[in-house]
Each structure stands twice: as structure tokens, then as C-alpha cells.
Amino acid sequence: MNTDTVGSASRTLEDALDLWSGDGGPFSPALLAGLDTASAFPADACRALDQVGLADHYVPVRHGGKLDSFPEVVALMRSVARRDLTVAIAHGKTFLGAVSVWVAGAPETAEWLGRQIGEGAAVCWGLTERGHGSDVLAGELTGVRGAEGWRLDGEKWLINNATRSRVACVLARTSPDGGARGFTLFLVDKRQLPADRYRHQDKIRTLGIRGADISGLSLHGAVVPPTAVVGEPGQGGEIVLKALQLTRTACAALSLGAADHALALARRFVLERTLYGRPLADLPLVRDTLARAATRLFLAEAVTAVATRAIHVIPQEMSVVSAVCKAYVPTLVDELITQVGELLGARGYLTEVFEHGAFAKLERDHRIVPIFDGTTAVNRQALIAQFVRLGRSYGKADRAAAQRLADLVSTKLPEFAPERLRLAPPAGCTLTQAVPELLRQVRGLYKDDEGLTSVLDEFQAVCADVHAAAAAHRPQRGMPGTDSFWLAERFEWCFAGAVCLMLLTHLPGDRPQLLLRACLELVVENLVPSQPGRHETFTAVAPYVLDTTDPPTLFGRDQETTLW
Template sequence: MSAGVAGVAGATGSAVTALEDMLGQWRAGGPFAPEDLARLDAAEAVPVAACRALDDAGLPAYYVPARFGGRLVGFPQVVAMLRAVARQDLTVAIAHGKTFLGAVSVWVSGSPETAERLARQIIDGAVVCWGLTERGHGSDLLSGEVSAERTTDGWRLHGTKWLINNATRAQVACVLARTSAVGGPRGFSLFLVDKRELSPDRLRTLDKIPTHGIRGADISGLSFDGAPLPATALIGEPGKGGETVLKALQLTRTACTALSLGAGDHAIRLATRFARERRLYGRPVAEMPLARDTIGRAAARLLLAEAVTAVATRAIHVLPREMSVFSAVCKAFVPTIVQEAIEQVAELLGARGYLTDVFEHGEFAKLERDHRLVAIFDGSTLVNRHMLISQFTRLGRGYGVLDPSAADRLSTLVNGPLPDFAYDTLALVSASGCGLVLAVPGLLHRVRELDSGGLMAHVLADFEAACAKTHAAIGAYRPAAGMPAADAFALAELYEVCVAGAACLLILSSRPGDGRAWTLLRGCLELVVERLVPGRYGDDGVFAALAEHALLDDEPLTLFPRDQEDSPW
């Protein structure tokens, strides 16, 4: 790897800050210039130069665990780096970050030899894709028809994987294939396919699929016709492919939040710049009460998404056995609430949010289109809520016990050094539910102690009552055969909001005396209660105060300045 991010970081600070500085330079006149990215989007062309710049900067090394020679030590860091890229352009972030998603299965279950071989390729710039889905089967992975049959010296792969990001650009593909005729949970295995080793008569890349968003993305498919694979292509044990994918998805779904946060950062920046500069009726739009309320409420949504992401990415290290819950909440909640924020500020921008040649090279229209696709990556919102519903029995157990030490016990979720992540500790379901939400009574106790003026008393009381009511409903839920009813999905959505509120309480408990953080988090909690209590409308003054922070400058609005020692990033 060249000096790149690591070299600059060594001299100036964190790798995240170094990457942000590079991206700023490239935006001013380089591969991330907005006008150039807009032209590529219109032509539905892959932003190759921008991806190459990230390669040259050494970003691929942060997709590889340190034990295999890379620089991935903490998941919060790689999420923060992908967020920084997505803040500039979602298409680039998706195209480049897909290698991380494609490789995770190998980090979870691959042999050391396979992992080290793939690690070297990624660090050298190889693109990796993930071939899971097929035409007609979608997210129902256990209905997949692509098959792998044993041979005397390895395997032969047959069938077509469809809707694969980077299928054409990638040199390596991680492919899920049926290895048992009867299928089922133990009937699928994963294979690492080096496309460069297959002849055109054995592997054919399908045509690019036109998409409404991320137009430049290389989304197509791979068709295998008896493609010969060596025995070493198998990832993990035969029949464990489904289990490996489900565990890998816990990491990739959490990482997808980086795409939403970056898009939200970009949208808020464009909207606040417009509001400061645009004048109507003799004054800036930013001074109009409705505009300030819109900005404040959109900012609260983005910050709430950030709070959930910050805690969940650290939970990968701290509470890995609960990631089936955290990842499902992240993937269902974060893209949903960030999309709401984008739509809110779109109303503020009016026609300029949709025109391509009038305001900021059409960046807002592009990010709005692009971000809509994030919700379906690595499992749609409904798929992830179904994952939560399947764990209701555990999630509803034990809520309501006051543990005054909860904030201290969970403090590693928001600050301090992280333990090394052990990939083999991931579990398909969480036997203990979600420790963060079970700690809500104790977290409320701590925050009330810190809230000496009682400014948050009302919102804390409302959250306490709503959280208890939600858990009572979850505890009373009785699963039935078949697909859950609509009210179960609505209950899962409420549970996501409870997790978001718990994340805010935990962060508040870790930031005593930080007036700025308390102002921002109070806005987040007002939003949480709005979503949990029918007819409740948050305090306008709180959102107006939040808008003041959002309108200050062009820097991303965040709960955690990256250069502070207590930042979870």
C-alpha cells in the first residue's frame, strides 16, 4: 500500500480525518469534482477515476482485518471512512465499499490460507463482489438454484446469479451455491471464485441492469456453465454457507449505515447552504421559522441515525452475540429515517432539489435517487423487521429491572478502547435479547441524575412509558405459523425506535456537562417520543436550537467530533 491515508494519518491524526482531507482536495479539483461525477451519472458510467484514487490512497487495506495483513482493527473506523466517501458521492462509496461486503464471508468462516490469499489481492486493488441472489428468488436465499457439484479435484459451478453489484468489474466473486439437492439450511456452501481463472465458455458476465439510482453502478450478473473450481475455493465447511452468510450480513448490514449517514450529511449540507444564501422577501431562507423547523427536524433524524450506528458498530466488538438484533435494527431504521430527513429538506429546496443544471450540479437529485436503493441492500427493511419479529420471545424477556450500574457496564459501547473482534463469536440469534434496551431503566436513572435542571424530565417520562408499553406488547406477542401479521411489523418498527432512544440515553450518560451534545440529543429524544407516542409533537424550541447548530457552517453535523479522544469513531 502507498503512504496514502495511513501515511498522512501518521503525521496529522486519524485515518478518517486524513481521508476526509483528501476527499476535500479531490472534490475541489480532482476525481471527486461534482461536475465530473454528474456527467458520469448521466452517462450511467462507473466512476473509475474516483475508485482508483481511493485504491491509491490505501482504503482497501481498511477492508482487511489486521490479522491478515490489513488495517481493519475497529469496525467504527471503516464505517466512518465509508461515510466520508458517501458524503461526497454515494455511487463511489457503493462501488468501492462493495469489496468489503464481498469479502466478509471469508473473514467470518474462511481458512487462514484463503483469508490471507484474498487479503493480499484486496490490498493490491482487487475488486470483490458478493453473489447471493438470483432472478425470481430475491431475498429467499434458500430457494437458490445455482449449484456446485463435487469433482475429483474440486467443484463445478452451474447457474446464474443475478443483481450483483460489481459483477463485471470484480476480479473475485464470493458465490452462494446449492451443494445438496434437497437444499435447506445445511444445503448451501460458499465459494471464492477467481474470475480470471475461468474461460469465457465457463463464465459469462450479464449485461448491466439500468437502475433509477446509483446509475453508474456495475449491477449485472454472473452465469456459470460447469465452471471448474479448485477444492480451495470452498469457504468454510460444506453446508455452512447459509449460516456464514447470515453472520456476515450482521456486519454488512451494520456497515450499510455508512451509506445512509453520508447521504444524510450531503443532503443537510446542501440544504443549509441553500438556506443561508437564498433570500426571499428580503431575508435569508434560514431566518424563516418554517425553514428552521424543517432543518432542525431533519438534523434530528440524521443525528438519531448516527447514535444508533455509533453504538451498533462498537457492539460488534463489545456485544457480538447480540448483533442479530443490532444489525437488523440498523438496516431497518437508519436508511428509513435518513430518507425521511432527505425528503424533508427536499421540500425546502423546492425545484432546485430536482434540477440538474441549476443548483450544485444536481447533487441533491442524485443523492436522493441513489439513497433510495440503500434500503434494499443486504436485506430490505421488511426482511430485517422479520428478523426482529423472529426474536420477540427473547427481546420481550426481562425488561423493567432497574440496574443503576447499567451506564457504567455499557460504557464501552460509546467510548474507550475496543476489544479485538472475534469473528467466531457471532450468533444467528441473540439468546439474551438486547442488553442496551434492557438497560433503559438504569440509563434513565443515570440521565435524570445528570439532568439537574430537569429540562428533559418530560421527554424522559414519555420515553419511559412508551418503552415499557412497547415491551409489554412484545412480551404478549405469540408467534404463529406463516408470515407474521402487519401489526407485528409495526411493533418491530416501534422496537427499533426504543433501541434508538436507548442509544441516546447511553451517549447522554457518557457526556455529563457537554451542553452541545445534550442539546443535540434532546432533539433526538423528542423525535423518538414523537414516533412512539401517537399524537405527540416534539418541542419546536428544541428543534429550533438544533437548527442553529446545523446552520453554523458546511462541516458535517455530528454528535462525535472525530478528533476528540472520547469519540466512538
């Protein structure tokens, strides 16, 4: 990865977004609020992103685009989401819709799709159907092989950009019995279909992202050529599961952007609003609440940074890492939004008094993120299925694991190798395997800090208990029990704690060390409710939110490119 290029791309987009956010610009808060009220698609904003070349970063370099780093995609999508989630979701869907093609690895198909995206084509991902929810392998849209290619019949429903897309990546049942090898992915170019062979369904009214094109697509005897097959016939299920490992991780960008926006609104409000003759920001309770909310952002940022780098470094473990990232980060940001909403009070719900109702909009918009690409429950179920391997490998890190950890935080990333993605990790999760060794290293670095030592002791004990319970887990038929989902949630917190430990050993400087220690205290507070984070820790965090006009970040503006 060329970090100079990544930094340049982020700065270019940030400068453009700042310009467009002025009065009359396509990202003007007043304009976007009006579009939301009218449930109108943000066409001008998406067009502006096309003109600045954002879509080129959705296409890997090897296929003619500019994507050589998944952290770059997350950083760019986060910048857009920081201004407006509806726009980020509407435009970023092309990345999600195309990922299956990058995973499948067929050069000719990938290069064709890369050209289409470069020319401005939107791509949608037709996975879900009415009545089947997240169970994509229950889909009824069929693909039947014929003399001229494949005939597609059926409906895809609740699809982002189903109507506005030029190309649809559609999962079809190609074996009557279905099953793991009974589905195939097809690239459907609507321009090549007769008008009577497909139909766009009406836009569906939604609570949030009101302006997004959430609709459906019906195919009726739509014949596509053999070259439309993504991968090989029967590989659709496997390709989708691997592609989801990438898209679930990328969805964290939406949550980070929403968190940035929420904290910016809260900061502005508590600095401007007065109570008892002084700014709200001077009140200890307000400062503590804002600091705890910001710590949730720092923790979500740390997990996302490591998860997106893991795509390059340990792709074979992404079935675990992506499930944690998708279940954990949006949940953490939902909690942050709730905390910020308590600070804003009525102004968080009024649409014409404070910032054009931006907070109420982002709160509604963000509710869809935990549902995208597998709900929180679906991702925790994916973790539950891997409990035994994860539990039994705890503390068994070898020399190779130590090198993988070092690579996760080194500046240069290896090229993404989709062929290394696996449906299950061969040897567990490197991060949690290394917890005992990471604890030893952090204790050595901070041996004189009694407060941190206590936090480390608590984390060590609870992390060992969580993994022992995972190792003892016995799979059962049907939906796992409530206790299994509770254990999956606790595993996510252990993973987040492991991220904090690893970064404490690698990131120099007082700023990241202070913020990571606050993150670790938040982890222990959630794993061990009898051990709340120390008030003085969060008191020290507050200035990093209040004393800057930049969005708060764990890594600092001068260090962003080291992990992003």
C-alpha cells in the same frame, strides 16, 4: 483500537477527497453528474481511492490489512458517500463481498483474499438470484463435488460489481434438498476459469446509482478447487447470516454520508437564497425544518456509532442490533431527505440549476440503501422472530450488562472476535434491558429539568408497552401480520431512545447533551404522536447546522474519535 490511527486515516482520506473534488478532479461534482447522466462507471474515482489505500481498511489486520475497528470502516465509507453515493457503493462492495471470509475464519483463505484486495482486486458477493429476491436459501446455482474440486452451475443476478470484480464470493446449493445445511460459499477467482465457463451479464439500468456495475454472473461447468470453499461445506447459510450482521451495520455509512450531503446542500441553499428581502435561513419555519432534519442525522449517527461498536463489544447480540440499524437508519435518512427536499423546492429536482443536480442524484441513489443486504421488511421480520426473547428480558439487566454498556462507549475497543457472532442473542438485547436503569440515571443527572422529565416519563411508559407486546407475541407460519411489522418499527424507536439515554449518561459537554435531548424528543414524538417535540428544543439545534461549514455531527469534531 488505536484512535490516533483512526483519526489519521479519516483525516488523510478527507484531505484527499477535498483535493479530488476540485475542478477536473475525479470527485468533481460536475464530472460525477456527467457520469451519472451517461450511466458510466466512476472508474477514476475508484482508482483514486485505491491509490490512497482505502481498500486496505476493508481487510482485518490479522489478514494483512489495516482494519482493526469497524467504526473506522463506517467513518471512511461515510466520508466517500458524503461526496458521492455511487462511488461509495461501487468501491465499498469489496468490503461486503469479503466479509464472509473474515467471518469463516480460515487463515489461509483469508490471507490469500487479503493479498488480492491489497493488489487492487474488486470482490463481489453473489447471493441473490432472479426470481428469489431476498430468499437466498431458495437459490438454484448448484455446487457438485467432483474429483478435481467443485463444479458450479447457475446464475447470480442483481450483483454489485459482478462484471468488474476479479473474485466472486458465491453461495451455491450443495445439497439437492437445500435447507439450513444445504448451501456452501465459494471464492471464485475468474482468472483461473476458462473463458467459456463463465459469462458476465449485461449491466442493468437502474433509477439511482446509475453508474454502478449492477449486473450478473453465469457459471457453466466452472470447476473450482477444494480450497475455494469458504468455511466448511454446508456452512454457507450460517456464514452468510453472520456476515450480514456486519454488512447491514456498515450500510449505515451510506445513509450517513447521504444525510451529510443533503444537509450541506440545504444549508448552502437557505443561506444564499433570499425571500422577502432576507435569507431563507432567517425564516423560523426554515430553521425549524432544517433543525428537525439535522436531528434525524444526529439520531442516525448515535445508533450507528453504538451499533458498529457493538460488533466488538457484544457480537453475540448483533442479530438484533444489525437488524435495527439496517431497518432504522436508512428509513430515518429517507425522512431527512424528504424534509430537505421540501426546503429546496424546484432546485431539488432540476439538474442544471443548483449544484449540478446533486440533490436529485443523492435522493435517487439513496433509495437503494434500504434494499441492500436485506430490505427494511426483511430486517423487521428478523426482529419479529426474536420478539419473545426481547420482550421477556426487558428491564432484567445485571452487573455484566452494566459493564457491557460502559464498554460500548469506552475509547478502547476489544479485537473483533467473529467466533462470538450468534444467529440469535442468548439473553436478549443489553440496551433495551437497561432502559429502566438508564432512565433512573438520567433523571438523577437532570432532576431539575421539568421538560426533560416529561419526555422521560412518556418514553418509559411506551417502552414498557412495546416490550410487553413483544413478550406476548406468538409466532405464526408464513409472513407475520401488519401489526407485527408495526411493533418492530416501534421497537427500533425504543432502541434508539435507549441509545440516547446511554449517551446522555456518558458524553460530557453542553453540545452533545442538547443534541441528544433533541433526539430523545424526536423519539417520543414518533412513539407518542400526541407529544410533539418542543419548538424551543429545535430552535436551539438550528445553529449547529447553520453556523458551521463542517458537516454537522452529534459528537463534535474534537470528540469524533471517542466513538468513531
